[in-house]
Amino acid sequence: MTTLQLVGLGGFLLLLAVIARNTDWQTLVASKQKQHMLFGCAAAVFFLWVFRASVPGSPSPSVHFMWLVALALILGFRFSIIAATLALIGVTAAGKESWSMLGINGLLGIAAPIAFAYSIFMITFHKLPRNLFVYIFMCAFLPGALAIALKIALLSGYYVLDGVYTWSVIKDSYLILIPLLLFPEGMLNGMTMTILIIYFPGLAYTFHDKFYIDGK
Numbered sequence: 196m197t198t199l200q201l202v203g204l205g206g207f208l209l210l211l212a213v214i215a216r217n218t219d220w221q222t223l224v225a226s227k228q229k230q231h232m233l234f235g236c237a238a239a240v241f242f243l244w245v246f247r248a249s250v251p252g253s254p255s256p257s258v259h260f261m262w263l264v265a266l267a268l269i270l271g272f273r274f275s276i277i278a279a280t281l282a283l284i285g286v287t288a289a290g291k292e293s294w295s296m297l298g299i300n301g302l303l304g305i306a307a308p309i310a311f312a313y314s315i316f317m318i319t320f321h322k323l324p325r326n327l328f329v330y331i332f333m334c335a336f337l338p339g340a341l342a343i344a345l346k347i348a349l350l351s352g353y354y355v356l357d358g359v360y361t362w363s364v365i366k367d368s369y370l371i372l373i374p375l376l377l378f379p380e381g382m383l384n385g386m387t388m389t390i391l392i393i394y395f396p397g398l399a400y401t402f403h404d405k406f407y408i409d410g411k
Contacts, residue, residue, distance in 0.1 A: 196295045199357045204298025210306055211280065214273045223274075233278055236266055240282035245291060255368030256354065260380055261346065263305065264312040264339040265387040271400040272313045276333065276345040279305040308342040315341075316401055325406045331389050334401070339384030340377040347373055 196204070223229050240262055267275040283300055286292050292300055295363035316339045323329050351370055354360045360369070392402050 197357050199353065200295050200299055202298075203302050203353075207298040207301035207306070210276070210302070214276055218273050218277070229274075232270065233274055234235070234281075236270060236275075237281040237285075238277055240266060241285040244282055244286045245289065246290065249368070255360065256350065258347070258369075258372050258376065258384055260376075261304075261308060261343055262383060262387070264306045264335055264342050265384040265391075267309045267312045267393065268316065268384075268388055268401045269399050272309065274400075275309050275313075276306060277371065286347040299350075299353055303353060304346050304397060305390055307349055308346050311345055312338040312342050319335075322408075327407055330392070330402065330407050332386055335388040336381045336385030340381035343376050343380040344373050349378075 223233070233387055243262055244259050247257040249255050250259040263275070263279060265361060266278060269275070280301060283292070283297070283305060287294055287297060287300075316334045319329060319333045347369065351365045354365055354369075355362050388399065388402075391399050392407075396402055396404060
């Protein structure tokens with residue numbers, strides 16, 4: 196492992212320790228629904244992350260849809276980090292990622308996009324009118340598109356700094372994929388939350404009828 200990978204692993208483990216310390220595990224153990232939501236979402240993310248693509252004929256990093264913004268809106272900040280970590284461990288064990296990259300993928304590929312998306316949700320909740328359109332577009336669709344751009348940008352910086360890929364490879368075969376992924380990733384998160392709040396609004400941790408429907 197390189198120095199940056201060790202730093203990333205240490206930072207990610209520290210984040211997980213803080214989350215574990217501040218998580219209400221008793222409520223999770225006592226609630227079958229919360230358990231099903233946590234492990235069900237982790238399984239869904241795992242299967243989504245298994246399928247990935249890269250620029251043909253180029254030694255560049257692979258990309259995949261994240262679904263992390265919807266995950267954060269469904270489970271909340273802490274449990275979404277836990278669910279995504281379980282998925283990351285799964286895809287790493289399946290050989291889709293390197294164990295040496297676990298910390299980097301955890302910090303830049305999970306924690307940063309989820310923190311970014313949840314920050315937008317909190318700002319939107321307090322600063323903008325609360326209605327369904329604002330929730331779906333400003334909390335799910337737009338952050339979904341921006342979050343995948345953020346992840347690719349952060350990982351691009353790491354790859355260049357750690358000498359994994361040259362800047363020309365990253366620029367021509369990795370960063371170029373951002374415009375192609377913005378709309379599909381935004382649609383994936385936006386459609387997920389639209390369907391969920393219409394048919395199963397009680398399953399979304401961040402959605403409450405009294406705020407977004409009753410207007411209180």
